Amino acid sequence: xxxxxxxxxxxxxxxxxxxxxxxxxxxxxxxxxxxxxxxxxxxxxxxxxxxxxxxxxxxxxxxxxxxxxxxxxxxxxxxxxxxxxxxxxxxxxxxxxxxxxxxxxxxxxxxxxxxxxxxxxxxxxxxxxxxxxxxxxxxxxxxxxxxxxxxxxxxxxxxxxxxxxxxxxxxxxxxxxxxxxxxxxxxxxxxxxxxxxxxxxxxxxxxxxxxxxxxxxxxxxxxxxxxxxxxxxxxxxxxxxxxxxxxxxxxxxxxxxxxxxxxxxx
Numbered sequence: 001x002x003x004x005x006x007x008x009x010x011x012x013x014x015x016x017x018x019x020x021x022x023x024x025x026x027x028x029x030x031x032x033x034x035x036x037x038x039x040x041x042x043x044x045x046x047x048x049x050x051x052x053x054x055x056x057x058x059x060x061x062x063x064x065x066x067x068x069x070x071x072x073x074x075x076x077x078x079x080x081x082x083x084x085x086x087x088x089x090x091x092x093x094x095x096x097x098x099x100x101x102x103x104x105x106x107x108x109x110x111x112x113x114x115x116x117x118x119x120x121x122x123x124x125x126x127x128x129x130x131x132x133x134x135x136x137x138x139x140x141x142x143x144x145x146x147x148x149x150x151x152x153x154x155x156x157x158x159x160x161x162x163x164x165x166x167x168x169x170x171x172x173x174x175x176x177x178x179x180x181x182x183x184x185x186x187x188x189x190x191x192x193x194x195x196x197x198x199x200x201x202x203x204x205x206x207x208x209x210x211x212x213x214x215x216x217x218x219x220x221x222x223x224x225x226x227x228x229x230x231x232x233x234x235x236x237x238x239x240x241x242x243x244x245x246x247x248x249x250x251x252x253x254x255x256x257x258x259x260x261x262x263x264x265x266x
Contacts, residue, residue: 002196007182012036028187058186060179060203066259073179073263083260086251090239103144103235110150111137114159136161139169146261148235152213164213171209178203210262218258237261 004010007027011034015023021037035041044052054076055061061073068074071083090096111133118128140150140161153164161169183199185192195201218237224230225241233239240260243251252260 002184005182008034028184029189030187056180056186058180059183059192059200060175060181063203063207064175064179065263066255069253069256070259070263083256086240086243086260090243091236096239100145100236103148104141107137107141107144107150110140110159117158118160135169135173136165139165139172144235146236147217148237167209168213171206174202174206175210178206207262211258214261215258218254218261222254222257 011023011025011032014025015021015034015036021035022040023034025032025034035044055073057068057075062068064070065073069079069083071080071087074080074083115128115133118126143149143152143165151162151165152168153162155162155165178199181199184196185194185200192200221230221237222241225238230238233242237257240252240257241250245251
């Protein structure tokens with residue numbers, strides 16, 4: 001596994017050598033079933049989806065989901081069903097999407113203003129990195145919908161991201177890069193403490209940056225709801241905190257709220 005990285009290319013190369021469209025490869029303690037045929041893939045995704053629908057358990061997904069209590073990367077089970085019900089009923093319904101429309105429009109207007117300011121810096125204009133602008137626009141939309149704010153810090157007068165936003169987005173992209181990347185300790189758990197490929201350190205450092213900016217906001221908002229300073233939701237964070245179960249108690253624990261905020265932004 002160490003010599004033949006990236007693993008997926010090695011597996012596909014092995015399948016070509018064996019002239020097969022499906023193969024089962026044992027990687028440490030796990031059996032990986034690789035498929036290169038669309039017809040066989042349909043068998044997995046349609047006829048046997050209940051067997052293969054669960055998400056892989058990895059070091060990175062465990063850290064990202066705060067111990068598998070969020071939604072997107074959580075394995076199939078009761079916690080996944082609970083969080084799915086929350087998202088379907090409270091986040092992805094039409095009324096909630098319309099409720100958040102003004103926030104999305106405001107960030108779209110800010111993106112146009114930022115690009116205009118970038119192009120107007122000189123008479124000849126300036127080259128704009130559209131990839132970077134699009135990344136930060138997506139992050140700004142999520143910040144606005146989740147926290148009802150554009151910046152973690154003071155931001156920039158031209159509408160662009162400040163240092164805090166750049167650091168936060170960089171950490172999110174690092175998590176995205178590593179969440180399902182090949183990590184030897186996922187297949188040989190006894191190597192976890194050695195962190196042979198350095199993935200755990202990278203992922204933990206990225207999560208520290210993410211939590212550094214998000215946790216204070218979440219903690220303050222939870223306190224505002226407990227003390228009665230807030231009574232009506234203004235963003236998705238308020239929605240998650242204000243949800244009540246059948247017994248009248250909060251439906252989501254504080255840790256579930258933090259995990260959901262992180263995974264939703266991811």
